[in-house]
Amino acid sequence: MSITVEHLQKTYGEQQALNNVSFSIKKGEIVGFLGPNGAGKSTMMKILTTYINATSGNASVSGFDVRDHANDVKKIVGYLPEHNPLYLDMYVREYLEFNANVYGISKQRISEVIQLTGLSPESHKKIEQLSKGYRQRVGLANALLHDPEVLILDEPTTGLDPIQLIEIRQLISKVGKEKTIFLSTHIMQEVEAMCDRVIIIKKGEIVADKNLDDLRTQNEQTIIVEFDFRVEDAFLKKLPHVKAVKNTYGFVYEISFSTQEDMRSSVFDFAHNNELKILQMNLKNTSLESLFLQLTS
Numbered sequence: 001m002s003i004t005v006e007h008l009q010k011t012y013g014e015q016q017a018l019n020n021v022s023f024s025i026k027k028g029e030i031v032g033f034l035g036p037n038g039a040g041k042s043t044m045m046k047i048l049t050t051y052i053n054a055t056s057g058n059a060s061v062s063g064f065d066v067r068d069h070a071n072d073v074k075k076i077v078g079y080l081p082e083h084n085p086l087y088l089d090m091y092v093r094e095y096l097e098f099n100a101n102v103y104g105i106s107k108q109r110i111s112e113v114i115q116l117t118g119l120s121p122e123s124h125k126k127i128e129q130l131s132k133g134y135r136q137r138v139g140l141a142n143a144l145l146h147d148p149e150v151l152i153l154d155e156p157t158t159g160l161d162p163i164q165l166i167e168i169r170q171l172i173s174k175v176g177k178e179k180t181i182f183l184s185t186h187i188m189q190e191v192e193a194m195c196d197r198v199i200i201i202k203k204g205e206i207v208a209d210k211n212l213d214d215l216r217t218q219n220e221q222t223i224i225v226e227f228d229f230r231v232e233d234a235f236l237k238k239l240p241h242v243k244a245v246k247n248t249y250g251f252v253y254e255i256s257f258s259t260q261e262d263m264r265s266s267v268f269d270f271a272h273n274n275e276l277k278i279l280q281m282n283l284k285n286t287s288l289e290s291l292f293l294q295l296t297s
Helices: 041-048 070-076 092-103 107-116 132-144 161-175 190-196 264-273 286-296
Strands: 003-012 017-027 029-034 054-059 077-080 149-153 182-186 195-201 205-211 221-229 244-248 252-255 277-282
Touching: 003 041, 017 041, 017 205, 029 041, 029 190, 041 054, 041 149, 041 182, 070 077, 077 132, 092 107, 092 132, 107 132, 132 149, 132 161, 161 182, 161 190, 182 190, 190 277, 190 286, 195 286, 205 286, 221 264, 264 277
Parallel strands: 029 182, 029 195, 077 149, 149 182
Antiparallel strands: 003 017, 003 054, 195 205, 221 252, 221 277, 244 252
């Protein structure tokens, strides 16, 4: 297992942040840690990255106990905290070189992570000149510098605009092909877009641990798609098996279908035949939404 948590408890005075939490994550999984604000997500992340100790219970990363072998854990974990700590007066490459020296990493690796995270066009700028999306890329690049086995990302898309969201999602999914990723969020769409599995926490307790495939209803699906132009609902309703069409904002549409067939290819064909570009397309897990609301309301 890449991550193992057993009966973990964390209290701050009289406040219990985590209560008897247990779960495990296999190597290569992308797992979403989903819960409302204040549920205990950040506390769990800080324990797994050795920033704080649990009150009781055990946790390990790649077999290393987070309390007894903290230095070994730090060598194999890349961490992007919720509030991305950056030296704003440093240049992008300068900042990465500073952290690479801490790890004893070659400058060649700096160039690799800049390319991997799409920072090349901005690498000559000071961090204070970057947009929120590019600052998140710098944080991810820094987390990837030492080529960690496990990535722990705390609310990695908070505060990003729709375009930045898409870019960071794609980047995390790309990196996830080679690493174990554990990411916290309170946004269900983030889990749907990037994860294989979801763990839901409420008031410090695990209330669900499910594979996303197991949550998807068999005879109904909703596709969220963004085109580069507005499309009349009546045209989208001509797609086969359409149940409902909703324009949520801008050029983004939720299209519900009543069928077991994956309808994403039909939406793609519709766009191609009508000379439209698809800017994003995701399956919306209606069962996940219902489960989340049921368990956390």
